[in-house]
Every structure is written in structure tokens, then in C-alpha cells.
Amino acid sequence: MSRSVHAGPEDGWHATVSPDSQFLPEKGRxxxxxxxxxxxxxxxxxxxxxxxxxxxxxxxxxxxxxxxxxxxxxxxxxxxxxxxxxxxxxxxxxxxxxxxxxxxxxxxxxxxxxxxxxxxxxxxxxxxxxxxxxxxxxxxxxxxxxxxxxxxxKTLYPAHLRSKIDEISAWMQRDLNTGVYKAGFAPDQETYEKNLPAVFGSLNKLEKIVHENGGPYVLGKEMTELDVRLYATLVRFDVVYVQHFKCNLGMIRREYPVLHAWLKRMYWAEPGYKETTNFKHIKENYTKSHQDINPKAITPVGPWPDIEEFYEEDYSKIKPGGVSMPEVLEHEAKL
Ligand SMILES: N[C@@H](CCC(=O)N[C@@H](CS)C(=O)NCC(=O)O)C(=O)O
Missing domain, CATH: 3.40.30.10 (Glutaredoxin)
Structure with a gap:
């Protein structure tokens, strides 16, 4: 696959490292x-x-x-x-x-x-x-x-799961990964209220998907890009997005028992996840760099702990949760 490297001053960079590109794989390069x-x-x-x-x-x-x-x-x-x-x-x-x-x-x-x-x-x-x-x-x-x-x-984009990954990534990116920002950076009450249900509609849907697939990963037995994308948002959810971005219709640790079990397992048991997660950087970035949202730059101490420890691995023992606000259910039904 070749993309334009950088189309001009308005554009970002889109090249790939690969044996058939100008960017050859080399250690330390x-x-x-x-x-x-x-x-x-x-x-x-x-x-x-x-x-x-x-x-x-x-x-x-x-x-x-x-x-x-x-x-x-x-x-x-x-x-x-x-x-x-x-x-x-x-x-x-x-x-x-x-x-x-x-x-x-x-x-x-x-x-x-x-x-x-x-x-x-x-x-x-x-x-x-x-x-x-x-x-x-x-x-x-x-x-x-x-x-x-x-x-x-090791691949996170196996051929037999590609269509599922592509389909879920598209709405997860729109409603959750960037959805929390659309709610959190809303310039007025109306925009905030309009953007909020998508965040929880997508969480409701993911709670069911993970439960149905039986874990330990989003699509079942294989870790995919969806786990990476979901983790990066969920590990920030309770500690930042709930209060700072006002995504407070529910918390992962309270309203979403399946996603909570999934999140804890990824953090505590899956190599690379805990090592790349830094709660001090996460909490202080949002709360100390968005002056319009938090002018005094005081970083809330809670929730405590940043992430809880024990988790159920057998998802059939967990009753899926969710937020039942009508606007949220309406959004969930569209996914
Ligand atoms: N298109 C980018 C967006 C990345 C992004 O939004 N990064 C933020 C930090 S979370 C940033 O560096 N923002 C700098 C800015 O907006 O000026 C991607 O997904 O890689």
C-alpha cells in the first residue's frame, strides 16, 4: 500500500515503513x-x-x-x-x-x-x-x-476479522474515541447534549458485543485493533472523561460490568498495556491544559483507585449493563 507522503503544508504525513517503500525497516532509524x-x-x-x-x-x-x-x-x-x-x-x-x-x-x-x-x-x-x-x-x-x-x-488485523474490525472501528472512532471530545469541547449546552448520547450508545453496544463474544478480547479469542482503540479511550474514561468532559451518564466501573472486566484484564494481564499507561500524565494533561474547561487547573484526586484490581474472566457470569436513558438507547439502536 502506498500513500502520498505529505501532500503539502496543510497536510499531515502518511507514509509507511516497509521493504517496498523509501522508508525501509531498520533498527534505530x-x-x-x-x-x-x-x-x-x-x-x-x-x-x-x-x-x-x-x-x-x-x-x-x-x-x-x-x-x-x-x-x-x-x-x-x-x-x-x-x-x-x-x-x-x-x-x-x-x-x-x-x-x-x-x-x-x-x-x-x-x-x-x-x-x-x-x-x-x-x-x-x-x-x-x-x-x-x-x-x-x-x-x-x-x-x-x-x-x-x-x-x-502477531497481527491485530487478521484477514478473517477485517470486515468486523472496519465496521466497528468506524463508529467507535466517531462516537467514542472522538465522541468524548465532541461532548467535552462542546461550545454550548445544546451541542453538549446533542453529542453526549452517542458516547453512551456506543458503550452500550460494546458492552453487548464483548459479552456475546465471550472474551478475553472484543471479538473473542484474538486481540485486534479494536482492543487497542477501545483501551486507549476506556482507561481514560472514569479518571478524566466522566468529570472533565462531562460524560457522566455512567462510569465504566459502575454501569458497564463487562467492559470493566475487559479493561481490568487488559491493564493487569496483557503485556504492554499497563506499561504504556500513565495516570499522572493522563489526569494532568486534560485538567491542567484546558483552561476554558478547568480555569483553576485543579486536578481531581478521584476516582480512587485509578483502576481497580480484581476481575471476572468468565463473562457468562456477568450480567451486561448499560445506560438506559432514552436518547442513549435511540443512538445504540442505530449502530
Ligand atoms: N490525527 C491525529 C490526532 C491526534 C491528536 O489529536 N493528538 C492530540 C493530543 S491527544 C494533539 O497532539 N493535539 C495537538 C493540537 O491539537 O494542537 C491522530 O489520530 O493521530
Missing amino acids: YHLYIGLFCPFAHRANLVRHIKGLTDIIAISVVKPYPKGDHKGWPGWQFPQSDEEYPDATVDKLFGSKYLHEVYFKADKEYKGRYFVPALWDKKTKTLVNNESAELLRDLQTGFDSLLPPAQVR
Whole structure:
């Protein structure tokens, strides 16, 4: 598959690392810029862990705040030493203060936003890709020629599940992964109330899907991209989205027992998930960088704990939950 690398200053980067692209798989050649708070960067970092790429692709981690203004300027910052903010790192390639410096090295006319995640190529000195859905897909296979057979076999997009994954990803992205932002950043009461039911309609639907498939993953026995996409949003849900984005018709830990059991298992038992989750970065990013939503920047301490510990593995013993508000049920019925 080949995409245009970067169509111009208004566009992001969409290339792939692969043996038949200009971006050949090589150990140490690529560098991934992420924020530990960001659910989209989380996707890329999770695949990096799941596929055993942590020694092949190094990372730099921006601080969770401050964020840029409404146009994104000046955007994410790196600490100037690794001690400044725990688990944020200096820019290991260039020692930059701002992530935008890296973007301007790739295109000095760049006019888009300075997003994490972003993958940099040291050899051609440019960005390869800054779109999490593409990185999630591409990093699964791009480095296979460097990996042992057991790692090569790991795929999150197996051929026989592709149509299901594509179908569910589309509404999960619209209603849940970005749905929480559409509710949380709503400029007025009416928009907020209009955008909220989709979030819980999609959760209701997912609660049933996971229950029917019997676990341990969303589609049953195989971990897929859906688990990565869902995890990155659900692990932030109770701790941030419920209060900060006012997605408070229910909590995962209270209204969604199946999704709650799934989430806890992913966090505690599935390699890569706990290691890539940092609740301090998550909580402080949202609550200390959205001045219009939380002007005093006080980070709520609860809920406590960030994630609970014990979980049921036999989903047939769990009665699925959900939110029964009529607007939510109406949305769920459309999915
Ligand atoms: N298209 C991007 C969106 C990523 C994204 O929204 N990242 C946020 C952090 S969670 C960001 O870096 N925002 C900077 C900005 O909006 O200026 C993707 O899915 O990779």
C-alpha cells in the first residue's frame, strides 16, 4: 500500500515503513514522538510494545501541559531535563523545546497542527507518519523482516476479522474515541447534549458485543485493533472523561460490568498495556491544559483507585449493563 507522503503544508504525513517503500525497516532509524496522555499516541505506543519494537523504535515523550492555544501554537513542550516531569523526556534527537521544531524540520512551511503521535526518519530527516490509525495499522507489519517468527505472527488485523474490525472501528472512532471530545469541547449546552448520547450508545453496544463474544478480547479469542482503540479511550474514561468532559451518564466501573472486566484484564494481564499507561500524565494533561474547561487547573484526586484490581474472566457470569436513558438507547439502536 502506498500513500502520498505529505501532500503539502496543510497536510499531515502518511507514509509507511516497509521493504517496498523509501522508508525501509531498520533498527534505530525511526523515532516516535508521543505524549503519554494522548489516546491516539497511545495506539502507536501500544503496537510498538505488542509487536516487540521497543528496541527498534525509540521514543521521546512531551510534557502533558501546557498545550498550545486554540490554533495549536506553540504546542507541546519537552522538558529540558529528564527530571523536570516524571516520565516525560527531552527530545532525544534534537533537544528541542517544542514539538513544532521537529515538524518544521520536516516542512518549514507546515501549516497544520503539531500532533502526537509522529514518527520521524533519521535517515531522510523527515516525518514519516503522524496519523494514529495509519501507525496502528502499519507498525504491525512494517518491521516484520527484523523480527523473530513469533512476533511476525502477531497481527491485530487478521484477514478473517477485517470486515468486523472496519465496521466497528468506524463508529467507535466517531462516537467514542472522538465522541468524548465532541461532548467535552462542546461550545454550548445544546451541542453538549446533542453529542453526549452517542458516547453512551456506543458503550452500550460494546458492552453487548464483548459479552456475546465471550472474551478475553472484543471479538473473542484474538486481540485486534479494536482492543487497542477501545483501551486507549476506556482507561481514560472514569479518571478524566466522566468529570472533565462531562460524560457522566455512567462510569465504566459502575454501569458497564463487562467492559470493566475487559479493561481490568487488559491493564493487569496483557503485556504492554499497563506499561504504556500513565495516570499522572493522563489526569494532568486534560485538567491542567484546558483552561476554558478547568480555569483553576485543579486536578481531581478521584476516582480512587485509578483502576481497580480484581476481575471476572468468565463473562457468562456477568450480567451486561448499560445506560438506559432514552436518547442513549435511540443512538445504540442505530449502530
Ligand atoms: N490525527 C491525529 C490526532 C491526534 C491528536 O489529536 N493528538 C492530540 C493530543 S491527544 C494533539 O497532539 N493535539 C495537538 C493540537 O491539537 O494542537 C491522530 O489520530 O493521530
